[in-house]
Amino acid sequence: xxxxxxxxxxxxxxxxxxxxxxxxxxxxxxxxxxxxxxxxxxxxxxxxxxxxxxxxxxxxxxxxxxxxxxxxxxxxxxxxxxxxxxxxxxxxxxxxxxxxxxxxxxxxxxxxxxxxxxxxxxxxxxxxxxxxxxxxxxxxxxxxxxxxxxxxxxxxxxxxxxxxxxxxxxxxxxx
Amino acid sequence: xxxxxxxxxxxxxxxxxxxxxxxxxxxxxxxxxxxxxxxxxxxxxxxxxxxxxxxxxxxxxxxxxxxxxxxxxxxxxxxxxxxxxxxxxxxxxxxxxxxxxxxxxxxxxxxxxxxxxxxxxxxxxxxxxxxxxxxxxxxxxxxxxxxxxxxxxxxxxxxxxxxxxxxxxxxxxxxxxxxxxxxxxxxxxxxxxxxxxxxxxxxxxxxxxxxxxxxxxxxxxxxxxxxxxxxxxxxxxxxxxxxxxxxxxxxxxxxxxxxxxxxxxxxxxxxxxxxxxxxxxxxxxxxxxxxxxxxxxxxxxxxxxxxxxxxxxxxxxxxxxxxxxxxxxxxxxxxxxxxxxxxxxxxxxxxxxxxxxxxxxxxxxxxxxxxxxxxxxxxxxxxxxxxxxxxxxxxxxxxxxxxxxxxxxxxxxxxxxxxxxxxxxxxxxxxxxxxxxxxxxxxxxxxxxxxxxxxxxxxxxxxxxxxxxxxxxxxxxxxxxxxxxxxxxxxxxxxxxxxxx
Numbered sequence: 001x002x003x004x005x006x007x008x009x010x011x012x013x014x015x016x017x018x019x020x021x022x023x024x025x026x027x028x029x030x031x032x033x034x035x036x037x038x039x040x041x042x043x044x045x046x047x048x049x050x051x052x053x054x055x056x057x058x059x060x061x062x063x064x065x066x067x068x069x070x071x072x073x074x075x076x077x078x079x080x081x082x083x084x085x086x087x088x089x090x091x092x093x094x095x096x097x098x099x100x101x102x103x104x105x106x107x108x109x110x111x112x113x114x115x116x117x118x119x120x121x122x123x124x125x126x127x128x129x130x131x132x133x134x135x136x137x138x139x140x141x142x143x144x145x146x147x148x149x150x151x152x153x154x155x156x157x158x159x160x161x162x163x164x165x166x167x168x169x170x171x172x173x174x175x
Numbered sequence: 176x177x178x179x180x181x182x183x184x185x186x187x188x189x190x191x192x193x194x195x196x197x198x199x200x201x202x203x204x205x206x207x208x209x210x211x212x213x214x215x216x217x218x219x220x221x222x223x224x225x226x227x228x229x230x231x232x233x234x235x236x237x238x239x240x241x242x243x244x245x246x247x248x249x250x251x252x253x254x255x256x257x258x259x260x261x262x263x264x265x266x267x268x269x270x271x272x273x274x275x276x277x278x279x280x281x282x283x284x285x286x287x288x289x290x291x292x293x294x295x296x297x298x299x300x301x302x303x304x305x306x307x308x309x310x311x312x313x314x315x316x317x318x319x320x321x322x323x324x325x326x327x328x329x330x331x332x333x334x335x336x337x338x339x340x341x342x343x344x345x346x347x348x349x350x351x352x353x354x355x356x357x358x359x360x361x362x363x364x365x366x367x368x369x370x371x372x373x374x375x376x377x378x379x380x381x382x383x384x385x386x387x388x389x390x391x392x393x394x395x396x397x398x399x400x401x402x403x404x405x406x407x408x409x410x411x412x413x414x415x416x417x418x419x420x421x422x423x424x425x426x427x428x429x430x431x432x433x434x435x436x437x438x439x440x441x442x443x444x445x446x447x448x449x450x451x452x453x454x455x456x457x458x459x460x461x462x463x464x465x466x467x468x469x470x471x472x473x474x475x476x477x478x479x480x481x482x483x484x485x486x487x488x489x490x491x492x493x494x495x496x497x498x499x500x501x502x503x504x505x506x507x508x509x510x511x512x513x514x515x516x517x518x519x520x521x522x523x524x525x526x527x528x529x530x531x532x533x534x535x536x537x538x539x540x541x542x543x544x545x546x547x548x549x550x551x552x553x554x555x556x557x558x559x560x561x562x563x564x565x566x567x568x569x570x571x572x573x574x575x576x577x578x579x580x581x582x583x584x585x586x587x588x589x590x591x592x593x594x595x596x597x598x599x600x601x602x603x604x605x606x607x608x609x610x611x612x613x614x615x616x617x618x619x620x621x622x623x624x625x626x627x628x629x630x631x632x633x634x635x636x637x638x639x640x641x642x643x644x645x646x647x648x649x650x651x652x653x654x655x656x657x658x659x660x661x662x663x664x665x666x667x668x669x670x671x672x673x674x675x676x
Contacts, residue, residue, distance in 0.1 A: 049256050054319050089340035090317070090556055094265050096254035133343065140577050144332065147581060 003046055009036045048099040056087035060099070078103065190245045198422055199241050206234055233389065240391040244416035247622050248546055250485045264487035266556045269337075272315055273488055273554060304517050305599045308552065309334075309592070312562055315554070332584060333569030334591045339556055341567040344575065347629060348671055350621065353399040354664070356672050361401025362613040362664030375403075382406045391416055399620035401613055401664070408529040414619050415542040419535055427534035430472035441509040445470045449520045458608050462527035466520050469537050473544075479511035482545035487555035513549070518596075521603040522548050525611050547624055551599050559624040564598050565591055567628040572635055575674065579639050588648040593655050594631040601627055602658075610663045630663060633670035637661070 015028040037043075048060075060078040078099065084092040194200055207225055210216055216224040229235045253262050264270045313334045320338055331338075342350065354360065359374035369375075378400065385393050386409050394413045402410050412418070449466050453459040459466075473479070483490055490512025498504035523540050530536035550560045557563065572590055573580045583590050597605050601624070602614060617626050634655065635642065641654045 049254075051256075086340055089338045090266060091340045093319075094267060096257045096261065098254060098256075133345075137574060140574065141332070143577065144581055 006037060006043060006045070007039060009038055011035070044101075046101050050097055052083050052092065052095050052097055054084070054093050056084045057081065058083055186246075186249070190242060190249070193245055194238075194241055197241070198420065199237060203229070203234060203238065206232070236389050240389070240413070240416050243391045248485070259484070263483070263485060263489075264555050266317075268317055269315070269487065269554055269556055269562075272311065305596045308516075308599070309595045312554065312565060315562065331569075332573060332580070333566070334589050335562065335566045335569060337556075337562065337566070339563050339566050340558075341563055341570050342625065344571070344671060347625070350623075351617075351626070351629075351667075351671060353620075354617070354668055354671060356668060359400060360664050360668070361403065361616075362610070362662065363668065365401075379403045379406070382410065386410065386413065389413065395620055395622070397620075398616050402616045404609075407612065407616070411529065411539060411619060412535070415539060415546070417535070417538045417542055419532075419538075423538060424534045427472065427537050430475050430537075431468070433475045434471045439474060439509055441474045441515065442471060444515055445474065445520070448515060448517060452518055452604065453520045453524045456524070456604055459521075459524040459527070459604075462524060465527045465533065465536060466523050468533050469523050469540055470515065470520060472537055473541065474509045474511050474513070474515070476511045476541065477507075479513060479541065479545060480507060482549060483512060486549050486553055487557075487560075488549075488553040513544075516552060518600050518604075521600050525603055525608060525615065528608060528612070546622075547618060548601065550624060551601065561599065564624060564628040565595065567625060568594055568598070568631045571629065571632040575632070576636055576639060579635065579642055582643055583651060586646055586648065586651070588645070588651040590635060592648070593652055594635070597631055597634075597658075598627045602630065605658045606661060606663065607659050610661065614663050626667070629670065630667055633666040634658065634661065636670055636674070637666055 011034040013031040013033050016030040016032060017028040058078060058081045059076065060081075061074050061076050063072050063074050065072045081099070081103075083095070083097060206229070210225055210228045213228065216228065226235075229238070250262055260270060313336070315335075315337050317337050320336075348355070352358075359378060361375070361378065364374040365371070382397060382403055383406065385397050386406060391413055394410050398410055398414065445467070449463060449470070453466055454463050480490060490507040491514065492505050493508040494501065495504040495506065522544065523536075526536055526540055526543070530539055547559070550557060551564075552561065554560070554562060569580075569591055580590060601618070602611055606614065614626065614630065618624060638654055642651060645651045645654060
């Protein structure tokens with residue numbers, strides 16, 4: 001059984017974000033790429049090959065037409081497939097990737113194939129605490145900042161604990 | 176999994192392909208034919224009997240060593256869709272950072288001016304001194320990485336600005352587990368105060384056994400604890416899979432003839448380099464002649480070109496006069512594709528202590544170069560590449576000696592500016608020779624250059640108290656100018672295993 005390239009049309013990326021795309025400054029972490037297959041006959045997809053460019057996790061969803069009567073439904077073939085083990089470093093960032101049929105539950109792929117592509121940042125860790133070793137390296141940067149502040153020491157008082165310019169123990173009340 | 180099986184069969188196919196063209200294949204074939212005359216080889220079970228014969232006679236071991244050697248050098252199997260440039264270097268922006276072809280041509284023109292006149296190294300400063308190479312590395316940027324000038328928690332406080340993955344101390348402890356406090360080490364447990372019965376005698380005995388067995392993989396594991404001086408030359412040859420066959424000696428003699436018959440412009444570069452570095456060194460000046468012999472032959476050795484398949488750099492190409500652009504008239508210049516830089520001869524000098532026979536010395540150096548040293552002067556994202564080593568050094572220093580790092584940065588003495596020259600030369604010429612050889616033992620044992628960055632950080636940790644008191648880059652350089660009294664293994668052990676983190 002020989003394999004052939006299936007002609008497909010890859011649409012431009014669409015960012016998934018809340019709010020007005022034009023006005024907000026934020027960079028979305030999730031992008032969607034729609035892929036359509038112009039050929040009419042259904043085929044059995046064996047392999048998807050692509051070159052990564054700084055995408056951390058990949059989810060593939062397929063719109064399946066089971067028969068002409070029932071409406072088409074979306075099925076997830078691959079969820080959060082890891083392309084970059086450490087998204088903040090270069091590992092896997094520009095690698096060539098192959099995804100095979102056996103990695104997702106077996107099914108025939110119809111005309112519509114759409115896969116959302118999250119890029120750069122993975123979903124934040126909502127359960128539990130952040131990774132201690134990451135925190136320590138970030139805290140170290142913060143320490144550097146505080147050193148800078150300490151270096152530029154001024155004599156102006158912060159004034160938080162002043163009561164009319166003095167804070168004498170005898171003035172405290174014990175009631 | 177299907178994927179892993181197909182990866183494995185791909186690796187096997189590629190290694191078989193490579194070995195088929197080698198000397199070993201011809202020898203195995205000859206041995207197989209010769210063995211047919213032996214009584215124990217029967218026609219009905221020909222395949223098994225010959226395999227059994229190979230096992231007993233030691234040929235299987237040689238084949239094992241050859242395969243192991245290929246695996247050590249072999250890059251990971253790549254995706255079928257990946258082009259060959261991807262195999263050399265996966266990151267596009269690093270590929271683009273290699274020296275452009277135009278600049279290489281300019282280089283060739285400049286050599287003519289060198290000739291036999293007074294050594295004027297100022298002509299070479301833009302390209303050859305480690306300082307200038309460091310400037311190139313500092314300016315490497317990933318176009319996809321947002322790293323503004325304002326200080327944020329993502330700013331790299333060191334000089335290297337590319338976000339490569341480097342190991343932290345827990346991961347290094349796992350990698351260098353044999354350097355731990357509870358494992359015996361040469362360089363520590365062979366000192367005069369320690370009775371040799373505790374570790375040294377047994378270690379030497381095991382070393383001799385490894386050499387008798389002629390097993391490369393066992394030798395590589397053994398040498399992680401250091402090599403006894405008497406066994407070192409043979410152990411390194413075993414690990415690098417170098418054996419002195421008549422063909423190898425003949426190859427070297429041919430290269431020597433080429434040196435005598437033809438001059439190359441690169442030769443003047445080599446002469447200058449040897450005169451300025453090794454000849455001035457107290458330990459290595461006696462080996463001046465050996466160095467010329469090895470390096471002049473090295474630049475004419477076209478078999479070195481094969482390492483460019485996994486080296487991110489490319490050999491400079493030149494064209495026969497009048498045939499610019501025509502591939503049939505393209506030649507690599509110099510023939511081995513490697514332009515030596517200031518300090519290059521220091522890669523060879525320590526080996527002269529181990530090997531006195533020129534052809535063996537040459538083979539060992541060539542193998543060390545195509546396995547390790549080339550990574551120290553080409554721009555790549557490989558974990559043992561110089562960029563990763565620099566980043567590893569800076570990250571270790573910043574994470575575990577933050578006050579020192581901050582202080583040095585404040586006085587304008589970025590630590591990498593001092594340690595870069597150590598790492599580029601793999602500490603050759605900076606450490607005492609016996610200590611250097613102990614260090615290079617571990618490079619071979621772990622098949623990685625990361626230990627250079629760890630040692631650099633350990634040296635800074637050792638001299639931290641003095642460094643905290645300096646107020647200028649020159650003073651910091653002075654504190655770290657003399658490393659010849661340092662003992663490498665205790666420094667590494669303390670930094671990795673005995674520092675409170």
